[in-house]
Structure formats: structure tokens, C-alpha cells
Amino acid sequence: MVINHVLWLQLFTVIIYFPSFSNSDPEPIHDYCVADTKTPRDFFLNGVPCINPNQTMVSHFATSALSKPGDMNRFKFNVTLTDTNNLPGVNTLGLTMARIDIAVNGLVPPHSHPRASEVTMLLEGSLLVGFVDTSNRLHTQRLRPGDSFVFPKGLIHFLYNTHVKIPALAVSGLSSQNPGAQISSVAAFTSNPLIPDEVLTKGFKISGQDVVRIRSNLGG
Numbered sequence: 001m002v003i004n005h006v007l008w009l010q011l012f013t014v015i016i017y018f019p020s021f022s023n024s025d026p027e028p029i030h031d032y033c034v035a036d037t038k039t040p041r042d043f044f045l046n047g048v049p050c051i052n053p054n055q056t057m058v059s060h061f062a063t064s065a066l067s068k069p070g071d072m073n074r075f076k077f078n079v080t081l082t083d084t085n086n087l088p089g090v091n092t093l094g095l096t097m098a099r100i101d102i103a104v105n106g107l108v109p110p111h112s113h114p115r116a117s118e119v120t121m122l123l124e125g126s127l128l129v130g131f132v133d134t135s136n137r138l139h140t141q142r143l144r145p146g147d148s149f150v151f152p153k154g155l156i157h158f159l160y161n162t163h164v165k166i167p168a169l170a171v172s173g174l175s176s177q178n179p180g181a182q183i184s185s186v187a188a189f190t191s192n193p194l195i196p197d198e199v200l201t202k203g204f205k206i207s208g209q210d211v212v213r214i215r216s217n218l219g220g
């Protein structure tokens with residue numbers, strides 16, 4: 001049987017490219033790799049070393065880290081995350097869970113996660129959420145309790161509690177054990193060291209005074 005060249009080429013292309021769009025974090029090669037949170041480390045690798053698998057306990061796979069809200073910040077929200085310290089069993093599994101509390105009129109300002117897509121479910125309150133894709137199109141939706149929304153990896157998104165009385169509570173799953181987060185305004189105006197004023201005045205078409213004011217509003 002003759003398989004034509006185009007088909008081979010397509011198959012080859014799929015094999016070559018499949019990992020790059022199917023994975024988030026690298027695939028685990030053990031059932032689990034419970035993070036060793038005790039031994040001090042002076043070497044760094046992609047993930048966290050594991051303890052002897054014979055020494056795992058069920059408590060490594062459970063956490064109450066998300067049971068209560070953290071302190072609100074200047075934008076009136078708090079995000080609490082699972083990570084390899086509070087949930088060592090999550091190491092290498094490519095997952096993070098987040099608890100998101102947003103006070104009345106609070107905002108999780110436009111931000112992105114460089115290493116994870118995120119799916120959010122609203123449990124209480126009401127939220128206006130949205131993301132902007134790379135063609136600059138906004139996809140936005142008002143969520144009611146029970147509704148979910150997905151933010152594709154790396155795209156800038158926000159969550160805004162428009163409600164005048166009820167704080168919002170949402171949970172998110174993220175497709176990396178270390179999703180990372182960059183708030184656009186905070187990164188632009190309060191980086192360390194600072195981005196030169198000229199870059200900001202030109203980039204945002206604003207004056208030097210605007211830069212000073214925005215920076216101080218953001219606590220920079």
C-alpha cells in the first residue's frame with residue numbers, strides 16, 4: 001500500500017508539534033513526586049525534588065490553604081493559591097487551585113499568567129470577567145453563581161465585582177503548578193528597577209506628571 005507523501009508529512013508534523021500544544025507543565029514520569037519541603041536546596045531545577053515515595057502520607061495530598069480568604073490588597077481582592085509548600089502532592093502534576101475573593105466593587109486588574117490557562121467558577125456574588133486576545137478583541141461576560149469562564153494561557157484578563165453589596169467568591173483551576181502572574185499596570189509602573197519615564201510617557205502617550213501620579217497610586 002502506498003501512503004502518499006502529503007499524509008506522511010502531516011503525520012510527521014503532528015508528531016513533532018503535538019507536545020507543544022498539548023502540554024502545560026512537563027508530563028510526570030511517576031505516580032506522584034511529593035515535594036520535599038524540608039531539605040534546604042542550593043540547586044534549582046524545573047519543579048521541586050520529591051521525597052522517597054515510600055514516605056508519602058495522605059496529608060501531602062490534602063490542604064486547607066483555601067479554606068479562608070487572605071487580606072485584601074489595594075485593588076480590594078485576594079488570591080490564595082495551592083503550591084508545592086501547602087500541597088506538596090501537587091508537585092509535577094501541572095495543577096494549581098486558586099481561591100479568589102473580591103470585595104464589593106473590587107477588581108482583579110488586567111493581568112496574565114505566563115504558564116497557565118485558567119478556568120474560573122463563580123460561587124458567590126456577581127462578576128464581570130473578560131480577556132483580550134492577541135488580535136486585541138475583548139471577550140467579556142457577566143457571571144452568576146455556578147457560571148464558569150476560561151482564560152486562555154498568557155492572555156490579559158480581569159475579574160470585576162460590580163455588585164454593590166455582595167463580595168464575590170470564585171475558585172480557579174490553573175494548568176501549571178507555577179502559573180505566574182503579571183498585573184499589567186503594576187509591571188509597567190512599579191517594576192524594580194523602574195522602567196524609564198520616557199518609555200512610559202511615549203508608550204502610554206501621557207505626561208511625566210501622569211507617570212508620577214499613576215506610580216504613586218499603585219504604591220510604587
Ligand SMILES: *[C@@H]1O[C@H](CO)[C@@H](O)[C@H](O)[C@H]1NC(C)=O
Pocket residue numbers: 052053054
Ligand atoms: C520502598 O519500599 C519497598 C518495600 O519495602 C522497597 O523495596 C523499596 O526499595 C523502597 N523504595 C525506596 C526508594 O526506598
Ligand SMILES: *[C@@H]1O[C@H](CO)[C@@H](O)[C@H](O)[C@H]1NC(C)=O
Pocket residue numbers: 069070071072073077078079080
Ligand atoms: C492574600 O493574602 C495573603 C495572606 O493574607 C497575602 O500573603 C497575599 O499577599 C495576598 N495576595 C494578594 C494577591 O493580595
